[in-house]
Amino acid sequence: MEEQTKVDKDYLESFNQGYEVAKELGLKSDALEGINAGNNRIQAMKDGIEQYNKEQTLEKDIIPPFDMDSIDKSYIDISDPKKDKDKGMDMDL
Known part of the structure; x- marks a missing residue:
């Protein structure tokens, strides 16, 4: 059976x-x-402030900030978007 803790309102x-x-x-x-x-x-109130700060510290440790500069962009070719316009699957009817 689960133990339930009563907290003062x-x-x-x-x-x-x-x-x-x-x-x-x-x-x-x-x-x-x-x-x-x-x-x-x-x-x-002090306990609530402390809890929020603990959660923020954990979140920073678990989810690192996203860094656009760290993305490998060497495989992306953005030279001419119209270059591959007509390429794709052919449909013969």
Whole structure:
């Protein structure tokens, strides 16, 4: 049987807000470092920011940026597009 973890509604809301703020503004994990609050709201926002940054790091490691200069273009002939206009399959009727 699967174990289900209950997450406090306020924590989840704050976590998601932190995640979205990091996504929109590009905040790093230490952005809220000096802020201490009596409740878990700030910690949840910090956790959301940290999660977003972890995902971005993983994405950069998994999917390298596409580099047009690295494509081997030696096999592409773009000299005259009309040159091969009438070449292709013949249909005899």
